Amino acid sequence: MEKSTYYVVINLQSGSGNGANVWKIIEKALLEKKKNYQLFISEYAGHTISLVNQLAKDIHTTQQKDALILIIGGDGTLHEAVRGLGEEYKKTPLGYIPAGSGNDFARGVGISRKPLVALNQILKAKSASAFDIIEFQEKEQPVGYFVNNVGVGFDALVVKLTNNSSAKATLNKYNLGSLAYVASLVKAYFNQRSFPIQLTVDGKTTAFKDAFLVTTTNHSYFGGGVNIAPMAVPTDGLIDVIVVSKLPLLKIISLFVMMLLGGRHTRFKSVHHFSGKKIHLETLHAVDGQADGEELGKQLFDLDFNPATRYFWFAN
Numbered sequence: 001m002e003k004s005t006y007y008v009v010i011n012l013q014s015g016s017g018n019g020a021n022v023w024k025i026i027e028k029a030l031l032e033k034k035k036n037y038q039l040f041i042s043e044y045a046g047h048t049i050s051l052v053n054q055l056a057k058d059i060h061t062t063q064q065k066d067a068l069i070l071i072i073g074g075d076g077t078l079h080e081a082v083r084g085l086g087e088e089y090k091k092t093p094l095g096y097i098p099a100g101s102g103n104d105f106a107r108g109v110g111i112s113r114k115p116l117v118a119l120n121q122i123l124k125a126k127s128a129s130a131f132d133i134i135e136f137q138e139k140e141q142p143v144g145y146f147v148n149n150v151g152v153g154f155d156a157l158v159v160k161l162t163n164n165s166s167a168k169a170t171l172n173k174y175n176l177g178s179l180a181y182v183a184s185l186v187k188a189y190f191n192q193r194s195f196p197i198q199l200t201v202d203g204k205t206t207a208f209k210d211a212f213l214v215t216t217t218n219h220s221y222f223g224g225g226v227n228i229a230p231m232a233v234p235t236d237g238l239i240d241v242i243v244v245s246k247l248p249l250l251k252i253i254s255l256f257v258m259m260l261l262g263g264r265h266t267r268f269k270s271v272h273h274f275s276g277k278k279i280h281l282e283t284l285h286a287v288d289g290q291a292d293g294e295e296l297g298k299q300l301f302d303l304d305f306n307p308a309t310r311y312f313w314f315a316n
Contacts, residue, residue, distance in 0.1 A: 074100015
């Protein structure tokens with residue numbers, strides 16, 4: 001069923017202000033196409049969660065089959081939107097127009113990173129597309145969700161350094177936000193030590209004494225277009241895990257170059273790939289963690305991962 005009413009939830013600050021620029025383009029297009037919309041501005045961390053939860057509740061209660069929640073923002077904003085749906089409204093589809101620094105979810109599932117093209121993908125859709133997301137849970141903590149990846153170790157430290165980088169905002173102004181991640185790589189390398197983990201995939205446990213980067217993902221990309229898991233498919237119901245052991249600096253640089261060139265890094269002996277439906281990850285030392293580019297802090301992690309499905313309204 002075509003959508004005629006759009007509840008637009010936007011993070012104007014996503015991509016260091018790119019959200020506001022994208023909204024100017026989208027608003028003009030919606031007006032030209034005479035589409036009905038209501039605007040909801042996400043004003044603080046966690047606000048998108050409550051906004052989407054209330055909108056999904058209203059749509060469900062009033063049975064508005066022609067209404068769509070349209071998210072405009074980065075991967076962090078989309079992360080909050082999925083959390084807002086939770087389990088109760090998990091079948092409620094979302095529209096998504098990327099406006100962040102990395103936009104890895106859009107890249108991974110085929111949503112255009114050009115605002116008007118992404119909008120047209122939404123307007124042309126006749127039904128929702130199902131994509132994998134992943135549920136994760138720390139012991140005795142509420143269930144969380146992520147649309148891209150949860151990482152511990154090196155990539156999480158890169159995220160922390162990038163999020164606190166003064167260069168990120170400048171680069172975003174020139175649509176070069178991905179370079180902010182690259183700039184943090186060398187600094188993170190010298191600050192990240194190897195650490196021991198235990199990884200259990202569908203009941204089989206493997207121990208690593210010298211893990212350096214551990215990423216659990218449902219599609220290929222992380223860090224603003226780095227092809228970390230080229231074998232990952234966002235519709236196969238499986239979780240992919242990449243574990244990289246500590247390498248000398250020149251080799252780690254070579255590894256990341258291989259990632260950027262299409263995922264050839266999987267040829268390295270120090271790169272280990274796992275895939276399954278139930279994942280358990282335990283770190284034996286405190287390390288940095290991240291979920292969809294949001295910092296989880298430095299701590300011991302004891303995480304369970306399970307695949308889940310959410311729905312997105314767009315025509316690929």
